[in-house]
Amino acid sequence: MRIKTFLIRFCFLYSVCCLLFISSCSKEKQKEPPKGMTAPVTAASAIKKTVPVQLHAIGNVEAYSTVEIKARAGGELMSVNFREGQDVNKGDLLFTIDPRPYRTALEAAQANLAKDTALSKKADNDVVRYTELSRDQLVSRDDYEKILANAEALRATLEADRSAVENAGLQLSYCSVYAPVSGRTGSLLANQGNLIKANDDKPMVVINQVQPVYAAFSVPEQNLADIKKYTAGGKLRVEAFTSNEDRNAEEGVLTFIDNTVDTATGTIKLKATFSNKDKRLWPGQFVNISITLASYSDAVVVPSQAVQTGQKGQYIFIVKDDLTVESRPVEVKMMINGETVISSGLQSGEKVVTDGHLRLVPGAKVEIKK
Numbered sequence: 297m298r299i300k301t302f303l304i305r306f307c308f309l310y311s312v313c314c315l316l317f318i319s320s321c322s323k324e325k326q327k328e329p330p331k332g333m334t335a336p337v338t339a340a341s342a343i344k345k346t347v348p349v350q351l352h353a354i355g356n357v358e359a360y361s362t363v364e365i366k367a368r369a370g371g372e373l374m375s376v377n378f379r380e381g382q383d384v385n386k387g388d389l390l391f392t393i394d395p396r397p398y399r400t401a402l403e404a405a406q407a408n409l410a411k412d413t414a415l416s417k418k419a420d421n422d423v424v425r426y427t428e429l430s431r432d433q434l435v436s437r438d439d440y441e442k443i444l445a446n447a448e449a450l451r452a453t454l455e456a457d458r459s460a461v462e463n464a465g466l467q468l469s470y471c472s473v474y475a476p477v478s479g480r481t482g483s484l485l486a487n488q489g490n491l492i493k494a495n496d497d498k499p500m501v502v503i504n505q506v507q508p509v510y511a512a513f514s515v516p517e518q519n520l521a522d523i524k525k526y527t528a529g530g531k532l533r534v535e536a537f538t539s540n541e542d543r544n545a546e547e548g549v550l551t552f553i554d555n556t557v558d559t560a561t562g563t564i565k566l567k568a569t570f571s572n573k574d575k576r577l578w579p580g581q582f583v584n585i586s587i588t589l590a591s592y593s594d595a596v597v598v599p600s601q602a603v604q605t606g607q608k609g610q611y612i613f614i615v616k617d618d619l620t621v622e623s624r625p626v627e628v629k630m631m632i633n634g635e636t637v638i639s640s641g642l643q644s645g646e647k648v649v650t651d652g653h654l655r656l657v658p659g660a661k662v663e664i665k666k
Contacts, residue, residue: 348590398470536583
């Protein structure tokens with residue numbers, strides 16, 4: 297009975313050892329490169345080029361300045377001298393309000409000034425005459441002082457009249473409304489024939505200045521230190537793209553960093569200024585923003601799909617001259633726009649595998665496909 301039990305245990309242990317031996321042999325064979333077979337791959341060469349360090353965000357275009365045009369004089373709107381949505385220049389006549397009541401008021405103020413000027417001149421002559429009479433004691437001291445007081449009062453009246461004339465002229469000038477800035481007009485909110493109220497809360501039209509123009513955007517607060525660091529060396533270049541397919545960027549510079557971080561979102565608000573010569577950027581429009589912090593020159597760059605990640609870190613398959621591959625560990629500096637910057641482990645000009653990694657082991661023969 298004991299012999300039978302011993303034989304059963306011996307057979308079991310022998311079977312296990314055989315299975316382990318076969319398994320280890322099969323793994324060793326799998327690690328060896330297949331002989332006489334080539335693996336199809338695609339490849340690209342590592343190149344040296346200048347790589348920009350950029351931040352990306354979604355921005356919103358804002359008018360450089362927005363002016364609400366309101367009347368400072370009331371009356372009937374006689375004429376509108378532009379079309380809504382039209383570009384206007386600074387100083388262009390926009391509206392004309394009925395000037396007749398204000399012109400009449402100006403003429404009345406001028407007539408009152410002329411009357412008081414004549415009276416003041418007469419009072420000054422009386423002062424000269426009464427001064428001589430008072431010296432000869434031909435008039436009383438009281439009469440002489442009345443003449444002096446009358447002349448002083450008329451001179452003060454003249455100053456008031458001049459102010460009244462100036463104010464009447466100013467009110468008359470308010471009847472012509474001019475554009476304070478160059479820009480584009482919005483919807484017309486007051487038409488010819490309407491009765492306009494002075495200093496009404498409702499504007500007659502709104503002008504947005506779109507040359508230049510702002511683009512506001514936000515970036516994570518973690519980037520604030522880098523932004524402050526690089527802005528100390530000069531203006532940072534900002535590009536704005538109107539869509540994902542747009543390749544013609546509007547170029548501007550960073551001109552504003554907000555003085556506080558938004559605690560709700562953990563972001564900092566920035567603004568860039570664009571000349572907007574072609575008026576491609578429009579207030580309220582959403583744009584893709586790219587802000588360039590710095591540039592790395594002579595950086596070794598490969599397509600990002602060439603970089604693989606293993607247990608020991610990141611590596612790349614190098615295609616050697618004999619069309620065999622070598623697995624080489626590399627250090628990645630950054631990834632941008634589908635490309636990876638390699639800081640060490642790779643030289644410019646070396647050919648790397650970009651597709652077909654699953655069939656590769658070190659030393660395997662490859663065939664490069666287009």
